[in-house]
Amino acid sequence: MKVLLYFEGEKILAKSGIGRALDHQKRALSEVGIEYTLDADCTDYDILHINTYGINSHSMVNKAKKMGKKVIYHAHSTEEDFRNSFIGSNQISPLVKKYLVGLYSKADYLITPTPYSKDLLEGYGITVPIVSISNGIDLGRFKQSDEKEQKFKEYFNIKNNQKVIICVGLYFERKGIIDFVELARKFPEYRFIWFGHTPMYSIPKAIRTIVKEEHPENVEFPGYIKGDIIEGGYSAADLFFFPSYEETEGIVILEALASKQQVLVRDIPVYKGWLVDKLNCYMGRTNEEFAHLIEELVEKKIPSTCEAGYNVAEEKSIERIGHELKAVYEKVLANEVIEDNEKKHQEN
Incomplete structure (x- = not known):
């Protein structure tokens, strides 16, 4: 064959x-x-x-x-x-x-x-x-590594005890980029990093403006970064927040789960049957719900779902x-x- x-x-x-x-x-x-x-x-x-x-x-x-x-x-x-x-x-x-x-x-x-x-x-x-x-998902690639985490922290000059929330995706409205930025405004004490890139000429003006100008100081758009830095970020961050409105699967979620990272997603139909709220991830529907969950998860006020999340990645x-x-x-x-x-x- x-x-x-x-x-x-x-x-x-x-x-x-x-x-x-x-x-x-x-x-x-x-x-x-x-x-x-x-x-x-x-x-x-x-x-x-x-x-x-x-x-x-x-x-x-x-x-x-x-x-x-x-x-x-x-x-x-x-x-x-x-x-x-x-x-x-x-x-x-x-x-x-x-x-x-x-x-x-x-x-x-x-x-x-x-x-x-x-x-x-x-x-x-x-x-x-x-x-x-x-x-x-390649489980070995996303296994926790002190060396990779250090590269991530050095690249972004992350200070001790600084809380970091990451997302990975194209600059699309459906990915939830507007909500990501709006929620960052509510948490100026946290750093929000959106990995990924889309040619500016191909996306609507409103999204271009958000990425280039109209976002708070605690939001960063470093572009497309691969290798040790982003892999270290997956495990070193305090939360992987993926507010996408529509996916056919979402490979980046599997990458976060394989990194044993805490995952927060929007409650949408694509996750039915493999992601379960409060079991292997947390889910929200509105920015109000997300704001509550972000604070609770980053400050570790509610149980972690990281181990159960990793089991999902293992199955895939x-x-x-x-x-x-x-x-x-x-x-x-x-x-x-x-x-x-x-x-x-x-x-x-």
């Missing part, structure tokens, strides 16, 4: 969760001994496993179909998570949905990160079999994800997809 992992615009998307998903797929396939290639000109592969939906991706799918290859589409994107992102995203999101449906429907099988995103896609009327498989380790991907590949190559479709049709 040989798999062609195709990822359009790899350099552009490398800083996003989708970019990290590709890295995880490469690791996962290596872990279970599946040969893969990233060469788009390769012809001796058995399965095209495609992650993106640009014009070139569309051509790759058509080319694979003409060659009689099996196609697995990794559906990272939905209309819902396209909204409230780039300039004009809300206006064109219905067209994006129509395009995604047409593209995804050409696949033999769809993989999507969570049961929530699977439900969304099925709600679009897509009849291709869909399975939810987490994007996974890259090794486990590799076996799940392998099972889907084998099913597709064995033509069991036809049986799945017939069974689904009978159920309906």
Whole structure:
């Protein structure tokens, strides 16, 4: 079995969760001994496993179909998570949905990160079999390290006993960046650091203004930082606060959980079935609730959920994800997809 992992615009998307998903797929396939290639000109592969939906991706799918290859589409994107992102995203999101449906429907099988995103896609009327498989997490990379934590503290000149709250994400409204800044105003004694970057020309003026000018002194936007500094930040911070309104999974949450960091998220449907309020994380719905929880968690007035959170990350380790991907590949190559479709049709 040989798999062609195709990822359009790899350099552009490398800083996003989708970019990290590709890295995880490469690791996962290596872990279970599946040969893969990233060469788009390769012809001796058995399965095209495609992650993106640009014009070139569309051509790759058509080319694979003409060659009689099996196609697995990794559906990272939905209309819902396209909204409230780039300039004009809300206006064109219905067209994006129509395009995604047409593209995804050409696949033999769809993989999507969570049961929530699977439900969304099925709600679009897509009849291709869909399975939810987490994007996974490299547990070893996010293991607590005194050396990494020291690099983080030195880079940001963090003083002893200074409280630090971090978030990781693109500069999108849907990521909760406005709420992150508003809540920072309520806690001038804490430092709020938002890791991540999005080209300024591509985001609405209101978000550009927040990032460049209109944020309090205790908020920092250091941009995209990888390696020891951010990995040290994940474990050294006092709280990982992720107020996103919409996700298909949220790789950064898995990174925080794998770091045994305390996690606070917005209570949204995507987390149903794997994140549980007060068990492996804390959840809030409004800024008032978040303000209360931030103070309680940072000052350690309520129980930690870090150990239970780490257990969630363990269940989504890259090794486990590799076996799940392998099972889907084998099913597709064995033509069991036809049986799945017939069974689904009978159920309906």
